[in-house]
Amino acid sequence: MFNMKDSKSLKSNHHHQQQQQQHQNGHISPFKLAKLLDPEAPWDKDQLGDVLHWIRQVVALVCGLLWGAIPLVGGIWIVVFLLISSGIIYGYYAIILKVDEEDFGGHGALLQEGLFASLTLFLLAWILVYSLAHF
Numbered sequence: 001m002f003n004m005k006d007s008k009s010l011k012s013n014h015h016h017q018q019q020q021q022q023h024q025n026g027h028i029s030p031f032k033l034a035k036l037l038d039p040e041a042p043w044d045k046d047q048l049g050d051v052l053h054w055i056r057q058v059v060a061l062v063c064g065l066l067w068g069a070i071p072l073v074g075g076i077w078i079v080v081f082l083l084i085s086s087g088i089i090y091g092y093y094a095i096i097l098k099v100d101e102e103d104f105g106g107h108g109a110l111l112q113e114g115l116f117a118s119l120t121l122f123l124l125a126w127i128l129v130y131s132l133a134h135f
Helices: 004-025 033-037 045-069 076-096 106-112 115-134
Strands: none
Touching: 045 076, 045 115, 076 106, 076 115
16 A cells, blocks of 8 residues: 555655766765865855855854944944945955856846845844844
8 A cells, every 4th residue: 555655655765766876976975164265166056156245244243243242323324334335245246256246247247146035134123233232
């Protein structure tokens, strides 16, 4: 008798075998941390976009926590955050990685990667820390 549980088990086992075969054939390459600072490493658009996105999120969290703890107030600090964040992103892809930005959609596309999510995280952290620590 063939039941639903056996069917799910067979599908799961087949999927696992496909993943192992792809990994052995070299289709899935593991991401190495050394690649983050290697200007010779090959980058595809998705990988670079993900890295830039997460760098921006870390910068947003650090700046938001710092701005709230100091405590800084005023809209000028949002502009300062955007300048710091964009400067770090530009420095990373242009100076450290030395990628040709035209291969990835130009400066605009690379500088925009993760921008709005990081602005949201920055504001959330800043407002939360400021409100909890100073009121």
